[in-house]
Amino acid sequence: MLNRVIEQFRLKVSSIDEVEDSHSSTVYKCNLSNGENVFLKIPFTKLKYQRELEAYEILKGSVPIPEMIDYWSGDEECPGAFLLSELKGNSLSTKAKPTIAFQVGVLQAKMHSIRPPAEKALSGIKNEFPNWSHFVEEQFYSFAEDVRDILDEHLYNKAIETFKRMKQELPSAVGPSFVHMDFRPANIIVDEEKVSGVIDFESVRFGSTEIDFTKLYRDFLSYDDSLYIAYQEGYNSIRPLIDLENVLPFYRFTDAFNSIGWCKRRGIENNALFLKENVVRLKKWLL
Template sequence: MLNRVIEQFGLKMKSMDEVEDSHSSTVYKCQLHKGENVFVKIPYTKLKYQRELESYEILKGNVAIPELLDYWNGDEECPGAFLLSELKGQPLTTNVSTTVAYEVGILHASMHAVQLPATKKLTGIKNEFDNWSSFIGKQFYSFAEDVKDVLDPQLYKQSIEKFERMKEQLPPPDGPGFVHMDFRPANIIVTDDRVSGVIDFESVRFGSTELDYTKLYRDFLSYDSTLYKAYKEGYESIRPLIDLEVVLPFYRFYDAFCSIGWCKRRGIEKNAKFLEENLARLKEILILS
């Protein structure tokens, strides 16, 4: 299938390497004979392909993203593929300046400020905002079927009860906005103390922004209060930021629980480290509740 995609795009390559930290697509970094780097991306499903395609159309000119050089709608064997330009740099780490954190805030807020297109009919990206509570519940209980096979029955029961209790205490949803659903350091590219842009749009929705801070907090903001402060300042230069202290406790719990289910679906042995991290987070949250 990869050879057919390469042929479809007419690529003449010097080298090709698979990108490891991609969970919903197969991605290859390709060096062309003229020295330029491009990326070939093959989503796992047609729906993920359609979401990504619509995202490039909606975000272009509004948010820093790779350039969509070409795309292929696929066939009965391939869900579709993209040819993307390279965003120069490396994934975000905690070892950055407050300037970078400020720009991450601007990037995030600029994405959340994107509204549903008035004239374009979307077939991949859904608007979940009006039924946000139901959407969150559906996602949670879908993963719960997998979590049940991993957690101790008492912890599982405690988790279900905590979810229902905390969900009722959430404030009104903030939005609708363009929600990335996987806004984490691996998907934020940084170079020379500046943010180059954001990648990977297989899971996006229009919905409440409240869900979209969780992974960034888990893997970046929680490590340094000065970076957290700079991020907030950058975000609020574009749009108001909700009170994260109110929503983060629920979504940190939600993320840990659903991530356990994700590991079960994608393979416990393959994702053992991530599974252990989230089991520890979940147990800590439940103990403190």
């Protein structure tokens, strides 16, 4: 399939490396014969392809993203593919300075300021906001089918009870906003002292902003109070930040639970470390 995509885009490739930490697509970094680096991205499903395509159209000019050089709608064997420019830099690190955290806050706030386009019908990105409570519940119970096979019965039942209780305590949802759904350091590119942009839009929705802070907090903001404070200042410079202390506990809990289910679906052996981390996180909430 890779060779077919290379032929489709008529690329003259010198070398190819598969990109790690890409969970909803197969991504390759290609060095071309002219010395330029580009990325080939092949989503796992047609729906993920369509979401990505629409996201690039919606975000262009509003949020820093790679340039979509070309795209292919695929065929019976391939769900589609994208040819993307390279964002200079590396993935966000917990060693970043507060000035970078401020920029990350600005970037996410700009993304959350985008509302569903009134003039364009979308077939990939769904507006989940009108039924947000149902959407969150549907996601949780979908993964619960997989989590049941991992946890002992007592812990599993306690998780279900905790979900019901915490969900009732949530404040009113805020939106509809463009939510990334996988806004984590691996998808935020930093070039020295500047945030270059954000990548990977296979899971995006229009929904409540409250769900979109969880992974960033888990993998970045929770490591240093100065990062957390700077991030909030950056976000607030664009739009008011919701009271995260009211929503993060619920979404951190559901993130740990859902991640256990995700590991079961994607293969326990290949995701053993991530599975162990989330079982520990879940037990902290429950025990």
